[in-house]
Amino acid sequence: MDDKTRSFEDIIKSDRALSGDVDWCGSFLDYLEKVKADSSNIKLAHSRLYDTIVRHGVQEVTEDETGSVLLRDGINKTYSFFSDQFFGIEKVLSQLVRYFHSASLKGEESRQVLYLMGPVGSGKSSLVEKLAAGLEESPPFYGIEGCPMFEEPLHLVPRHLRREFEKMLDVHIEGELCPVCRFRLAEEYGGKYEEVPVRTYQFSKRGRVGVAVVPPVDPNNQDTSVLIGSEDISKLDMYSEGDPRVLDLNGALNVANRGMCEFIEVFKNDTEYLHAMITATQEKSIPAPGRHGMVYVDTVITAHSNEAEWQKFKADHTNEAILDRIVVVKVPYNLRLTEEVKIYEKIIHNSDFRAHIAPHTLEIASKFAILSRLEANPKCDLMTKLKIYNGEEVIEKGRVKKIEIEELRDDARREGMDGISTRFIMKALDNALSDNVEGACINPISVRESLVNMVRESEFPDDVRKRYLEFLQDTLHKDYLEILEKEITKAFVFSYQEQAEALFQNYLDHAEAFVNKSKVTDRSTGEELQPDEGFLKSIEEQIAVIGSAAEGFRQDVISFLWASSRRGATISYANYEPLRQAIEKKLMYSVREISRIVTRATTRDQDQSQKYDGMVGNLLDHGYCRSCVDTVLKYAANNLWKD
Secondary structure (H helix, E strand, O other): OOOOOOHHHHHHHHHHHHHHHHHHEEHHHHHHHHHHHHHHOOHHHHHHHHHHHHHHHEOOOOOOHHHHHHHHOOOEEHHHHOOOOOOOOOOHHHHHHHHHHHHOOOOOOOOHHEEEOOOOOOOOHHHHHHHHHHHHHOOEEEEEOOOOOOHHHHHHHOOHHHHHHHHHHOOOOOOOOOHHHHHHHOOOOOOOOHHOOOOOOOOOOOOEEEEEEOOOOHHHOOOHHHHHHOOOHHOOOOOOOOOOHHEEOOOOOHOOOEEEEEEOOHHHOOHHHHHHHOOOOOOOOEOOOOOEEEEEOOOOEEEEOOHHHHHHHHHHHHHHHOOOOOEEOOOOOOEEEHHHHHHHHHHHHHHOOOOOOOOOOOHHHHHHHHHHHHHEEEOOHHHHHHHHHHOOOEEEEEOOOOOHHHHHHHHHOOOOOOOHHHHHHHHHHHHHHHHOOOOOEEEEEHHHHHHHHHHHHOOOHHHOOOOOHHHHHHHHHHHHHHHHHHHHHHHHOOOEEEHHHHHHHHHHHHHHHHHOOOOOOOOOOOOEEEOOOHHHHHHHHHHHOOHHHHHHHHHHHHHHHHHHOOOOOOOOOOOOOHHHHHHHHHHHHHHHHHHHHHHHHOOOOHHHHHHHHHHHHHHHOOOOHHHHHHHHHHHHHOOOOOO
């Protein structure tokens, strides 16, 4: 039965049956038998979250194109739990998982606050929301029925019997009954803890079961009851102030017991709030409202804010005790181009954005975002730095530019903590679409123009605005013209890939003969010929390999490809980056004149019309629509191949 033929009643019954399979209730004695049969359900909050992450899968990073970049950054594992929503912050995710792993082993970090610090829009809130969602999707947990804090039923075991029970169950019992359950045990069950009912609970943020959120509150109106609950004043007429029946344990830290509690913009809260937060994680207890002593609490406390608030808080020496109990994880902006594109693809996929997006649109927008986040370095320009961070090989005079990522990052410790946010880019995409409602299409040209307008109108300092406009109007303008020329060349050249491979094989034949001081066998006639140095030079000069450097370049090519063939790798023109760039530039040069004439012509003869129509057809086949084809070709006519 597929989804279309199922009735609403079928869906409801199926869901209810599944819920019935996981819902359980019974006495504490029944629960003890369950624990004896399988003690894996006995977890503290940090351990439960760590298991939630690793249960989805852990992958070892290998030496592929992406993996080599991650390995150089010290990342050797990735986690499926985060893979569909978070891109380019593998180091942050690795630090998060390390924190939960250490805390799950009951190390010192299990008694510290997890604090995420970074610029706006870097993903701090989304990371915490993902952890909460992971809890909501995790298996139900067992708790004392009717307990306002859903506490672990093993708290019912008296102190003098705990060691014996721990041996029988192969678990460690940590924690004490809350005042409400202690009172109920004595009054309702006469101390017979084996009869106390136990049931399963499902984590729920909306239902306030094991997941709580504390938003920033006006310091003048803060009340710690938001964290630890309060006394129900309507019951004080019936019960004394020390009677647990007056307690209303519905504070965020009560609700978050067994799960996690999120503090939003944490340092906007009063210091009293922060001390309650620290006590909850360091001492694993919080004060009960009124005169009811301390209450055991087991929760993961996460907090986040921007860097300015963190620096202000850290500068106050009176906060040293709190600072010593915080694990800081920096969450910078992503700095890898391919991952930035994935971020916008994800946001667009999850939205109602249905416009056509021309090729390279998100790439150009992403390049601007990343350029704004990079710090200048004398070793290379920012565009080169962007490519190196993305794992690309940068060619300079026929050789790969040797700059290690680690060196660049060591020189820029704060890199990624400033710059353009993803929200800024998404607004630019929306604005570009609103300016082209009829075409229902956005392209690199319209998005770049939208970004220029937004930068001009935004409240940036003058020097920052000038730098951003330079990126858009100069750096990215030139970059897109290079991309566009290559796109048009591919569209003009029939069987571009085949022609590139033919040039590559021809170059190899002649380069090998030159290096080995032998002759070339003509593939068609079988005639033996001297290596054609003129042909070799015509390709090599495309990447500024001239004069005496040519001989070394040819030897490098043959050595590289010989080593590749020994490894069993497929040999293609794209294998050796310097040669790939040279061949592509050679092809572009060969059709540049006809491209210029046909693209810029207002009237075309029959032959030119056929070439033009063929080019347009190829562009349409490669992801362009009619609207953006017209736009990019007009742009090319006005900006490429200027006389």
